Amino acid sequence: MAAASPSTSKLMNNMENPQSKMKSCWSCKGPVAVGALFCSTCSAVQGPAAINHFQRLGVEQSYDVNVANLDQMYFDLQRQLHPDRFAAKTAKEKALSQQQATAVNDAYETLKDPLKRADYMVHIQGVDVLPEGCNLVHDQTILIEAMEMRERLAMAETLSDLRSISAETKAEDEKVVKSLSKAFHDGDLEEASHLTTRLKYLHKMMDEVRHVRARLMA
């Protein structure tokens, strides 16, 4: 489960290696910890640190993200960093706030979505799943499953046909997410990467179901 400590203190504690963890504040020119959101001396906003999405939002690096907690961390950070807070400040502070808010949005968007989170976790642990839009799949079972689903969708003629496909896809989606949690927990990256690919196909399927539904309704 995600850590409960506020993100800022978590980032500030990262100071074991002083020379590489200390930089000069752009505003007061004094020392400031790398990763601090604001200068401890003059309170000027700092640029975003090169840290991963979990560190940025101050949550534990785990597939089992507590969404309510994630939301809270996200809101806390945006309350401090959103460009709306810097409307009366200098151009430099506005630019830094925009960079910070952008980085926080990116982290939040990635971590709150089960597919993007899985993709990202596999990626930062060194395995690249299929790049977006790539059709090369070596896994026969995934291919066959996807083809079967597509055939069923092509045959669907009524909204109730669609409803049952949609329900099955959703149930399968939930199962895969559960398995992903276990795979990440066990450190089985190969399995996690395989499941991530499956989840991608399931999501594509859901999109197509939505399109067909819109067509049938029109």
Added chain:
Amino acid sequence: MVQVLQIMEPGETLDPHEGETDFAIGIDLGTTNSVVAMSTDNVVDVFTDEEGGALVPSVVAYAPDGSAIVGELAKRLLLSRPDSVVSSIKRLMGRGPEDLKSLGGQLPFDLAPAGDDESQLVRLNVGGQTLTPIEISADILKDLKDRAETHLSGKVKKAVITVPAYFDDAQRTATKDAARLAGLDVLRLVNEPTAAALAYGLDKGAEGHYIVFDLGGGTFDVSLLRMQKGVFQVLATGGESALGGDDFDHAVAEHFLTQRKSELGDVSLSSAEAKVALMTARLAKECLTKSKSGEWALTIGDTTTNHSLDVETFNGLISADVNRTIKICHEVLTEAGFDPEDVAGVVLVGGSTRVPLVRQAVGDYFGKDPLADIDPDQVVAVGAALQAEALTVGSDTLLLDITPLSLGLETMGGLVEKVIVRNTPIPVAKAQEFTTFKDGQSAMAIHVVQGEREMVDQNRSLARFNLTGIPPMAAGAAHVRVTFQVDADGLLTVSAAEDTSGIEQHVEVKPSYGLSEEEMTQMLYDSMANAKDDMELRLLAEARVEAERAMNAVTSALQADCRLLSVEERERIGEKMDVLHHILKGDDREAINGAAKDLDVATQAFAEKRMDKGIRDALTGVEITALSD
């Protein structure tokens, strides 16, 4: 020491121009009507005219001498002098001549033939002048600014201006340009539904998932928001930038004209005569929100025809448009994974939500009575005013908005590669890599589009530019990174770089239907004699903010580390602070920048000492932990 501490008085450096009140207002720049308001301590004052009306008709009449008359008076001139009056100009903001064809031929605008310049901007013939929609909107904004200044007995320089959530980049840029022409500094462009939600959240304490259903004169927006403890998070948005009460008017006008045709035979209409028909249709529509039926006389030329209309017939005329709004609501909910019953409340915004059929359709779909406790015509301006105060004075509320439309690039075969998908929280930055497809290819055409369709020509073209100077390489070897950045106003900047050579090009997305920087400058000069002063004032304000920041930074540094300095050093810094503090009271920008530079130079050695100390302290810390291990 004492000397240094004296100039460190908190607050003293913050506002050297305390006597000047800098009002920040909220403006709802609507298709049919506009509203201006200001918030003080979260209490909003909507500025009214002598008769107590808050709505300023977004109608501009041009006098023979070129001066603009805005509002009720202009609206009254619409019938008697239709050739010199413009209404619904918002529908043309950020639009090109091609767009107009799809907007329908019956729009009451007299378009000027396109010039031979590059600009694709639409120009209108009105009252003997040729004007862009940006200039006409600027005239409306100037009038609203005047109205606020009269009420406040002071100068207004800053504003939050609302735009339909569904406005694309060109339309947003055009709005911001209009504000600049009117002498207003735009604090933020806020989406209309978001502003309305802010008003409801702050005023009525609404919490949970809300739908804002905003049907104005010319635009339809629907947003799904989560509201909790001062956070307004937009989850999904949808709409159409050409669907609104104007379409109801058109439907009724066409109905009347068809009846007239069957009576009088085929008669072609001038754009002035079309305006008369539309005016009558609008009166009929407004009347039918309260009555069951009515009769109207339509006088064009010398002939008058009489037309009766009842609510059932009226509902039949507009039902296709109303159904479209409900279909869009359904799409927004589905995309966000919501069902109608998950929604805690539906907020009605826009004058067109007064039409009974609209209320009924919304109520039926969501299964609950929609909210209209805050006047649907004023709620957006109220939200804008609250946000203007929050941005200038500070506040705990947080508005988290999203991109309404996907942004992408044209790839091979006229397909669109989406770089930022719709409903992504802003600000956002995303990069996409492309490569060359021919050996030795030295340039790459980049075409930026906005929209949801798969083919380029079905989406809106925002800009085209060429990335040139790519060093000759084998096909596929060059890596061109295109970065899209959308700021908190929803405005896009695109930059492209070739990774192996480091060639970079930065493009402000403006060209397709916008003003070039030169055109803008020219218009600023044309529109106000004091344009140069305005620019100077802007630069002066920036210099002040920057100098204040520098003083605050030095003050904080002195508070933290002043013992690193000798008495002489402290005095020297104190002296420079005094000088800057004194100069800040004046209006000499060069002098302010100079004194700030002097202060920076005088504190350089101090900064070095502080860094040394910081690293020393940190090292000491490590040694202690290392020892204790």
